[in-house]
Each structure stands twice: as C-alpha cells, then as structure tokens.
Amino acid sequence: MINKIHIQGFKCFDDEEFVLTPFTLLSGLNSSGKSTFLQAVRLMYEKSSLSALGPVSELVSTLHKKMSITLTSSGGDYLFEYPESKNYDYPFVEPVIAAYISAARLGPELYLPVSQEEERGFSVGEKGEFVLDFLEHHSELAGLPDILRRREANSSSVRNNVSAWLGVISPGIKMEWMAIPKADLIRAEYSGHRPNNVGFGISYALPIIANVLVYAALVANGEQESTLLMIENPEAHLHPAGQTQLGEFLARAASCGVQIVVETHSDHLLNGIRLAVKNTILKAVDSTFYYFNYDFDEERTSVQQPIIDDDGFFDEWPDGFFDETEKNLGRIL
Numbered sequence: 001m002i003n004k005i006h007i008q009g010f011k012c013f014d015d016e017e018f019v020l021t022p023f024t025l026l027s028g029l030n031s032s033g034k035s036t037f038l039q040a041v042r043l044m045y046e047k048s049s050l051s052a053l054g055p056v057s058e059l060v061s062t063l064h065k066k067m068s069i070t071l072t073s074s075g076g077d078y079l080f081e082y083p084e085s086k087n088y089d090y091p092f093v094e095p096v097i098a099a100y101i102s103a104a105r106l107g108p109e110l111y112l113p114v115s116q117e118e119e120r121g122f123s124v125g126e127k128g129e130f131v132l133d134f135l136e137h138h139s140e141l142a143g144l145p146d147i148l149r150r151r152e153a154n155s156s157s158v159r160n161n162v163s164a165w166l167g168v169i170s171p172g173i174k175m176e177w178m179a180i181p182k183a184d185l186i187r188a189e190y191s192g193h194r195p196n197n198v199g200f201g202i203s204y205a206l207p208i209i210a211n212v213l214v215y216a217a218l219v220a221n222g223e224q225e226s227t228l229l230m231i232e233n234p235e236a237h238l239h240p241a242g243q244t245q246l247g248e249f250l251a252r253a254a255s256c257g258v259q260i261v262v263e264t265h266s267d268h269l270l271n272g273i274r275l276a277v278k279n280t281i282l283k284a285v286d287s288t289f290y291y292f293n294y295d296f297d298e299e300r301t302s303v304q305q306p307i308i309d310d311d312g313f314f315d316e317w318p319d320g321f322f323d324e325t326e327k328n329l330g331r332i333l
Contacts, residue, residue: 001226001259002041004072009064011036012294012301021288023254025273026263027321028292033301034263037292038100038230041261044071044078045098045228056082062299074226097215097224099123101207103232103263108195108203114184128207132177132186135162138214143221145256147281148213148249158213165209165249166190169242170202200237205246208234212253212260219257228259235266247272251282267322274312284310291321 002020007013012033018024026034039053053059060067060082068081105128106112115121115130121137124130135158142157149156150164163175177188188206190198208231215227234250235243247269254260264270276282291304306314306321317323 002071002073002228005041006068006070007037007040008069009061009067010040010069011059011061012299013037013040014061014063014300016301016303018290018303019288020259020261022259022286023251023273023282024259024261024288024290025270026261026290026292027265027270028290029294029320032292032294033303034292035232036301037290038232038261038263040069041071041228041230042098042100043069043080046100097122097218098228098230099211099215100126100230101128101211101232101234102126103236105204105207105236107200108198110194110196111180111185111187114179114186116184124207124211128203131207131210132179132188134214135159135177135210136179136186138217141214141217141221144213144217145220147252147256148216156217158210158217161213162206162210165213166202166206168249169205169209169238169245170198173198173202175202175206201239201242204237205234205242208246209249212250212258215258216253216256226257226259228261229253230261232263233265234262235264235269240268243268244272244275248276248281251276251287254286255282267325270322274308277308277310278312284308289314291318293318293320 004017004019006017008015026037028034066083068079071078101124112129112132114133121134124134138158144156144158144161150161153160153164166173166175172191174191175188177186179186188195190202195203211229215229218224219227234246238246243266250260250262251273273287277284277287287308289306289308292301294301304318306316306318308314
C-alpha cells in the first residue's frame with residue numbers, strides 16, 4: 001500500500017506531501033491539480049503514462065528548475081527526479097498491482113475487444129475497453145470477502161457479484177457476457193438488452209465494479225498482497241442514488257485490501273463514503289480527503305485536508321468543498 005507521496009516542482013505542485021490511506025478522495029475545481037496528483041502516482045508505475053503529457057522538461061513547475069516525486073509504500077521508498085537522475089524507467093513499486101480508470105470511459109458498445117497484451121487480465125483498461133475480456137479472464141475467480149458479497153448473488157464469485165452490484169446501482173439490471181473467440185470480441189447483455197438500450201451509466205460503472213471485485217478477490221485469496229486502483233469521476237452518468245451507492249461500494253473495497261484513490265466532483269459519492277464511515281464499514285482513520293485550489297497569480301496549487309470523524313462529520317469545511325448545493329439554496333431563499 002502507498003503510505004505517502006512527496007511532490008516537488010511537478011506541474012502545479014510547489015512542494016507538497018500527501019498521506020494516503022486505504023481510501024483517498026481528491027476534490028477541487030477543474031484544473032486545480034487532482035489529475036496531476038494521479039499522474040504523479042502513475043509515473044511511478046507506468047512509463048507509458050508520460051506519453052500524452054509531452055517531454056519531461058514540460059512537466060517541471062514554472063517555479064522550479066527541477067522536479068522530484070518520492071513515493072513511500074510497503075515496499076520502501078521510490079524516487080523519480082528530473083533532470084538529475086534522468087531515470088526514465090519509473091520503477092515499479094512492489095508488491096502492488098496498480099490500475100487507472102480514466103474519466104473518458106467508453107460508452108455503450110455492442111462489442112468490446114480482447115486484449116492482446118501479455119499482461120491480459122491486469123486491468124480493465126484506461127477507458128474500460130477491456131472490461132469484458134478482464135471479466136472473462138477471471139470468470140472462475142471466487143472467494144470475495146463477505147463485505148463485498150451481495151446476498152442475491154448466492155455465491156462468492158466475481159461473475160455473480162458484478163451483476164448483483166450493477167443491480168444495486170441501477171435496480172433491475174442483470175448482466176451477462178459472451179466471448180466470440182475467433183473474432184477476438186466479447187459482447188454483453190443487460191437484462192436481455194443490448195448495451196445501447198440501457199444508457200451510459202451502466203457502461204461507465206461496469207469497469208469500476210469489475211476491477212474492484214477482481215482485485216478484492218485476488219487479495220482475499222492471497223494471490224496479491226495489495227492492490228491500487230485510481231479512478232477519475234466514478235460518478236459519471238449515474239443518478240444521485242447510484243452515486244451514493246457507488247461511494248459505499250468503494251468504501252467497502254477499501255476496507256478489504258484494495259487501496260482506492262478517487263477524483264470526484266460528486267457530493268453524492270462523498271456522502272456515500274461518509275455514510276460508510278458512520279456505519280462502520282470503513283474506519284475514519286482509513287479515509288483521507290484533500291481539497292485542491294489553484295492560485296493563478298502564484299501559479300501553484302494549495303491543498304487543504306478536512307478530517308472526518310467516526311460519525312461522518314468533518315472538522316472543517318473549506319470554501320468550495322462540495323458546498324455548492326448549500327450556496328445555491330441560500331441564493332434561492
């Protein structure tokens with residue numbers, strides 16, 4: 001598990017140290033540094049994650065001549081710096097397997113491809129494009145911890161519980177998938193309907209649910225010591241009740257060995273986490289919250305850390321931290 005990350009001179013960060021717990025939530029306005037934080041973590045795992053960001057020299061803050069990222073995990077301390085070390089290998093931080101799910105996930109697709117990568121079954125893909133192949137690869141995986149098992153699934157298998165959790169987020173939905181081996185394609189049906197007939201919310205939620213359940217089962221079975229899942233905007237295209245349910249689902253995952261880092265704009269998802277803490281699904285000390293605010297004059301991001309208590313209340317409520325509903329109600333009244 002990642003315990004801490006120190007970021008200096010990387011894009012919008014001047015000199016910030018972040019403590020990470022089993023569940024870490026990132027919030028803030030657009031372009032305030034949330035995605036940059038995820039990029040800093042990803043740089044320690046994925047060399048390819050730099051490809052869309054341009055040359056390393058462009059990632060150095062305007063306030064600095066160099067940058068460094070130091071990540072502390074259960075495996076030790078890992079350092080990436082530029083330009084001193086010119087270390088472009090980005091050491092894999094063991095013993096964690098890590099995956100990243102982008103906000104730009106695929107919508108409803110009639111067919112999804114089979115991964116041709118050697119590490120097939122490693123993740124659902126950045127856009128969720130390999131989610132059905134990922135599930136097919138782990139189709140016989142069972143042993144989910146009780147906290148992630150749905151009673152209606154009638155088993156501890158990932159296959160049955162994926163469908164059951166989709167039904168929690170969107171009541172009535174039942175999901176099945178079928179491989180077409182010689183075409184290298186896999187298709188899904190939702191309650192007997194094509195994906196295009198059930199909307200975007202299910203397609204956006206499926207990669208998250210699938211990746212979480214597989215990782216949780218791998219940890220529970222002792223096949224992985226720890227796992228890390230980074231998710232951008234898990235709430236996308238979900239109705240408010242579904243967002244709250246997804247927040248609780250992620251809290252359950254964080255309580256059983258899947259380290260979760262979430263970037264979100266949803267107060268409904270936040271409240272799902274708060275309720276999970278209040279209902280002792282997730283310990284308050286196992287959750288961390290950060291609010292990012294970018295100062296365009298100083299060209300850097302400042303960070304606040306409201307602390308949650310055992311009842312789901314915060315010790316402070318920074319201006320802009322999921323408070324727009326209250327502000328708008330004040331304007332209406």
